[in-house]
Amino acid sequence: MYEGSVTVLENRPIAEGIFSLTFATEGEVKVRCGQFCMVGIAGFPLRRPIAVCKAEGERITVCYQVKGEGTAALSRKQQGDKLSVLLPLGNGFFVEEGEKKVALVGGGVGIFPLISVLREYAGSKEIFSYMGFRTKAAVCMRYELQRGEHLVLATDDGSEGYHGTAVQALMEDIDRVRPDVILSCGPTPMLHALKSAVAGRDIPVYVSLEERMGCGIGACLVCICNRTDGSHARVCKDGPVFGIGEVEI
Numbered sequence: 001m002y003e004g005s006v007t008v009l010e011n012r013p014i015a016e017g018i019f020s021l022t023f024a025t026e027g028e029v030k031v032r033c034g035q036f037c038m039v040g041i042a043g044f045p046l047r048r049p050i051a052v053c054k055a056e057g058e059r060i061t062v063c064y065q066v067k068g069e070g071t072a073a074l075s076r077k078q079q080g081d082k083l084s085v086l087l088p089l090g091n092g093f094f095v096e097e098g099e100k101k102v103a104l105v106g107g108g109v110g111i112f113p114l115i116s117v118l119r120e121y122a123g124s125k126e127i128f129s130y131m132g133f134r135t136k137a138a139v140c141m142r143y144e145l146q147r148g149e150h151l152v153l154a155t156d157d158g159s160e161g162y163h164g165t166a167v168q169a170l171m172e173d174i175d176r177v178r179p180d181v182i183l184s185c186g187p188t189p190m191l192h193a194l195k196s197a198v199a200g201r202d203i204p205v206y207v208s209l210e211e212r213m214g215c216g217i218g219a220c221l222v223c224i225c226n227r228t229d230g231s232h233a234r235v236c237k238d239g240p241v242f243g244i245g246e247v248e249i
């Protein structure tokens with residue numbers, strides 16, 4: 001686990017209200033797809049959880065939407081500035097040996113952890129991506145999204161690509177593609193829609209959950225979610241990736 005200071009290499013807007021931040025750690029950090037980091041910003045007592053998009057040795061890239069004060073302050077960081085970061089955190093996504101065809105379903109900022117899946121598995125798996133955005137101006141990371149066999153960009157308003165949601169786009173293709181596994185990340189209504197859409201189909205589905213977090217390492221219990229068996233799970237430590245039937249969404 002890396003806990004310490006990092007240096008901002010680049011922090012630039014890539015779409016309306018979305019920034020790509022690359023920072024350098026002191027020494028190489030191994031990160032698997034779907035893991036996240038906690039980014040500390042001076043003046044904010046709690047670090048912010050952000051998925052790792054790319055990890056290349058000492059260079060780590062995350063993409064974030066400016067949402068509240070913390071991410072607004074982060075967007076003002078410039079090359080050479082220091083941040084305190086904790087990573088890699090969480091379990092991440094795993095694709096089993098026998099799972100050859102993988103469908104990715106992402107919505108909004110949920111596309112970012114799925115980019116790390118594309119980077120890890122494109123070439124060894126057949127990947128079919130269904131990525132949903134509000135509108136054309138929000139579409140970003142096109143080059144990264146094109147890794148894999150097939151990409152459908154969907155927009156809610158039809159301003160680019162498929163007119164509808166990523167889940168609707170997946171369901172139009174699902175009988176042709178017949179994925180062995182579905183990996184997803186996005187807003188809760190999208191995960192609900194995915195759960196209902198694939199109910200009754202014998203396809204494993206894994207989702208990455210977003211919860212408010214305090215520590216990011218399993219100690220504070222801020223991020224507790226309910227498992228369907230009545231027990232609880234810490235999203236930061238036991239997740240953020242869970243089987244879709246394993247947790248209450």
Ligand SMILES: Cc1cc2nc3c(=O)[nH]c(=O)nc-3n(C[C@H](O)[C@H](O)[C@H](O)COP(=O)(O)OP(=O)(O)OC[C@H]3O[C@@H](n4cnc5c(N)ncnc54)[C@H](O)[C@@H]3O)c2cc1C
Pocket residue numbers: 036046047048049050051052062063064065066067068069070071072109112113209210211212213240
């Ligand atoms: C595992 C994980 C991965 C994430 N990956 C990304 C990503 O790749 N890109 C991205 O844009 N966003 C991501 N998020 C959401 C991101 O953490 C929040 O948007 C961010 O913390 C908001 O901080 P703020 O200070 O701007 O907002 P404020 O609303 O001012 O934050 C106040 C507090 O609430 C927390 N909070 C607010 N919204 C969320 C949220 N949706 N999820 C978790 N905590 C929240 C903040 O961390 C902070 O502690 C991820 C969240 C989790 C849990």
Ligand code: FES
Pocket residue numbers: 212213214215216217218219220221222223224234235236237
């Ligand atoms: S954020 Fe502290 S236990 Fe998960």
